[in-house]
Each structure stands twice: as C-alpha cells, then as structure tokens.
Amino acid sequence: MVWLVWIAWPSFFIALIIGIILFIKSKHFYPVIYVASVWLYIFTAGFLIDAYTLGRFGILTVMIISAIVFMALGYYFSKIISK
C-alpha cells in the first residue's frame, strides 16, 4: 500500500468534516452514513488499484465505472427527491 495511505487518511478526515456539517444542518444521521459509504467506495477503488498494481488501462476502467456508478446514483436520488 504505497500511496493508498496518502489518499485514505486525508479523504477520511474530509468525509468526517462533511459528515459532521451534514449532521448539524439536517439533524438526521442518514447523511453521515451516506458520506461513510462514499468514503468506503473511494477507499475500495484505491485499494483495488494499489493492491493489484493496475496499469493505465485498469485505472481508467475503475474511474469510468466509478463515474457511471455515481451518475446512476445521482439519477436515482433525483427521482426519489422529485417524488
């Protein structure tokens, strides 16, 4: 885990701060869990790239899949919220 540590810890503290702010603003706990799941996803993607030392094509594939996943989630939430 050469560079994963440099992504995991800063992103963890950023997610923690965002979670605290969301909790204070919304007075609900579920946004914090959403932030935790996003951070876990970022960590999983970084772990996949770092542990298996993916090449350029592998890293690009992971990033494209991540983009598709998050766009789909955004579309899903837009449908839920509009109802």
Added chain:
Amino acid sequence: MLAKGMKALIVVGIFLIYMVSSLFGLRYFSYSSFLLPLILIGGLIFIFTGNSQEKVYKRKKPAGPVKLQYFFYVIGVIFILAAIAYFAQEFIVDLPNIVKLILLVCATVITFVVAEFMRGAEI
C-alpha cells in the same frame, strides 16, 4: 470598526510577512521564536473580539439547555471508529487481497443500504 473579514486578512498578512521574512533569514524573525504562536493566538483574539457596536437586525434567541447528549454521541462514534480500525489492523490485515476487496465491497454496499433504510425511517 473593522469587519471580521478585514481583521482576518490583516492577520493573514502579518503571518505571511513573518513567514517570508524568516525565509530570507531576517535577524528578528525566525521559525524557532515564540512569535508564531503569539501571532496565531493574538490573531484569533483580534478577529473574534471587539465590534461591540454591531447592528442587531434580529433578536437573539435565548440560550437553551446544554445539549450534553451530543458530546456522548461523539465519544461513542469515536469509539466505533477506533474499534473498526483496530479490528482491521488485527484481524483483516493478514488476509489475502481478494478477501479484503470482497469485504470492502460488501461494507460499501451494506453501508449504503443502511443509509437508505435510515433515510426511509428519517433517523
């Protein structure tokens, strides 16, 4: 009376002058001196005090009871995070990479599903 933003800019300016002068090795400014904490502490006091003649447009709400439960929630969450980190360090670190990857994917999915249920229950 200066606005808080102006005060903050003044403090940042003093801090930058201090850092630049220490880079050029000026005699009276150095990293090892006590000036840096003084600038930071003095700057924070300068920014957040004063302005006693602020215009009040809204009536301030009276302070309610101290919400001590949030302090204990925070301690509980810190303990949860520490327990997960310790569990990962002691039990997960020696597993093969594929097992770790599967566990991470499962944890991500489970966390998202839990968040969905909590949103439905408005927790």
